[in-house]
Amino acid sequence: MQKIGVFVCWCGSNIAATVDVKAVAEAMKNEDGVVVSTDYQYMCSAAGQKMIQDAIHEHQLDGIVVCSCSPRMHEATFRKTAEAAGLNPYMVEIANIREQCSWIHKDIPEGTEKAIILARSAIAKLRHNMPLQAGTSAVKKRCLVIGGGIAGIQTALDVADAGFEVDIVEKRPTIGGRMAQLDKTFPTLDCSACILTPKMVEASQSEKINIISYAEVEKVSGFVGNFTATIRKKARYVDEVKCTGCGLCMAKCPAKKGKNEFNMELDNRPAIYIPFAQAIPNVAVIDPEQCNKLKNGKCGLCERVCTAGAINYKQEDELIEREYGAIVVATGFQPMDVNPLNELGYAENADVVTSLELERLMNAAGPSKGTLLRPSDGKHPHTIVFVQCVGSRCDENTKRGKPYCSKICCMYTAKHAMLIREKYPDTDVHVFYIDVRTPGKNFDEFYRRAVEQYGVDYIKGQVGKIANENGKLMVQGSDLINGEQITIAADLVVLATAIEPDPTARSIGTMLTSSMDTNDFFTEAHPKLRPVESPTAGIFLSGVAQGPKDIPETVAQAGAAASKVIGLLAKDHLVTNPCVAGSNELLCNGCSQCEKVCPYGAITYIDKEVRGPGVREVRRVAQVNPAVCQGCGACTVTCPSGAMDLKGFSNQQIMAEVDAICL
């Protein structure tokens, strides 16, 4: 008979307020095999852990059940506690009576009853537990960063600085991301390009960093320390090594109707182009949709003018396969599409622009060379209205936008307003806002400067309609403080558009089996305590891919992600999870279904002589490579014969848990 100890945690009042912990501990005393059952305020504290260790020694326990928080929180803690007291760490079971019980119940008898059932189920499982031994696996000392914006660049620089190889995979022809498109940055108003481009150069010159631009990650397999990624490097029809970035091809290209993505499509670019002057790599790319040579074979001018002989119309996509120990997701954001918000008239009026478009209109390298001219007629706007929270903080049921606050809009709108008033004092600037949110170092001071020093007119209220009347944009909104409806005749309207995750994030999340929230932002392993790690081991989060944030926060998080990557890559070996699958050869019928569902390629089939009672024949049977298996359990539920089983979560253990709850 096993000797089992049960330890019920109060978690302060987190559990004790809705679960009668003493009653739970008392009830467990009657369970078969339980020799000690007790409760304590904070079981994870040093005193609580010592209590468990003392009980293990005193009662010679074979296994313990800790009734506490989610195993994701403290299973590792209690396993270490048990191990230190000489108990195999896999003889520890956690009954989650917090997240799945006390937090969701209000009624004490109800919560207590459920806690008792959950504890009983954990005991039922523990009775079938076997001691397990962990193995080790080698760590590939290379990091993959997906996304080459400021987040990806900073993470790559920090990881490279620690001496590890880094590949940045960027889907656009250049790194730099959204930050490269910005004019000035709040709250210091330094020029975005002046602080970003040196970092881009540093990344390109680092011996440890390899920039794979105009490329997308196509497939990822493996697990922490041992990922294999397939990267598709799209054909740019220009030899990256030969091209000097002289720009002669751009000047000569006759097809100049390509929408300039870098300038938010406010002007055009040739079919062969370098996105912007400071692009890295400083190599041209041909847009196959625009290029006459690629479309119908009629042109070839760029090939003739290129003195480096870099043009190659026959270039094809290249597949690169590499192994990585860690993967960083830095996929960034895009502004939400505001076309569906009809009342704001974005689709009909050229002079209703998004904030990112305004960045380009004000940028010295933008379509108007930094002079603020309105897109419709190139005239200087005298009255400008900013509308905040466009698509942010929306009621989810209205499907008009995002439920979250995009976080950066209040500050960049204050920046825009201030810069315009500074440069064009004859301009009236009005800002419609719901709330002005300025938590951040020197942020509120910055906003107040816009109001107090620069005389920007902040109007609390939302805009109901923007209509074009004889070339004037009539902005109708409410002024909540004065309690009246107002209309402002504006020359230019700027929408502080919500930001949303880059559309590639969803497929990358699926590829990495990395969980995402309902808005397609990547989820953290713990929202407070592990903010830069994904719940999937070996996947780290950097920048807006994880949630809206500004540049300083992004850089800080990028550095934090890098330090986690360095911590992982610095290890030569990782302790593997001993909860791996194994096949009972006598039951295996060789159907290969487990092999098909295994996401890690851990299962192979061999012809093998199988021996058992009344059986001695060669059969095709499944074999699991325990070093590759991650214990996901997909094979065990696929196997119709029940031949495949998972250590630590065997069919028998799970059925025992279910029986303890249902019977």
Add this chain to the structure above:
Amino acid sequence: MIANELKKRALELLADGTVKRVLGWQKGEFEHDWSPALFETAEEMKGFVYGKYAGANLSKYCLKLNKEEGKTLVMLKPCDTYSFNQLLHEHRLNRENFYIIGVGCKGMEDQNGLLMKCTCCKGKVFELSDEVIDDEESRQPMPEVDRFEQVAKLEQMTHQERFEFWRNELSRCIRCNACRNVCPACTCVKCVFDNPGSGIASKANVTDFEENMFHIIRAYHVAGRCTDCGECSRVCPQNIPLHLLNRKFIKDMNELYGEYQAGEGAEERTPMTSYTLEDVEPGIVHERGNE
């Protein structure tokens, strides 16, 4: 006549040593009940029959013969070739152990007329064969019907009505295991219901409801592999429409993951065991369940 030609060809192949035995049909206890049979000599071949009562799908019987020395001649009607092909996909059979004659079929019958499975014929294409013996009449397509009509009716019912429908149908089950034993997708070395170690058999026998679960678990186990050959319903002595359970799964898979016919062509896609980025989110499956 197809039957005579089949017999002639089988005798030839036995005589020249191409095959060691012939898997075909012989007359059974009733006029309308012809049984699968194995013939090893010309003498035994005298009992061979083929005709409108040869409904039995011989694919499942190949499992055991796969281990025998020498080739087996197996006769497969067009729809039977899907089952055989599926077994090849699952590595349960070696192609080189069999000589396959594709047999023309005009629709099979029992005492009540056309078999259920023949009312929604899979067509006259042989997924694989070494040679085909048929005639003009057997190549004519059968009338097209919507095989999911009954499933759609079940889907229209309320939860309670559907539950009662199945409780009533399954209440007649005598657990003879005929459906399982004839099913070409049920190929486990040891069925979980026969394995005391799985802990399922004992549970399934505790109450009559748990016994009903046998059929539901079986439908889950063959989901994505069932070719809809209809043998389960054909052999059921209690006339339980077991094929409707499998067909519901097939309908759902077609709707969620695109049209799929198990046992068709080379194995390129298996909706239940392959994963693509385009697969529907689990939430959609869940929402449909609540309809």
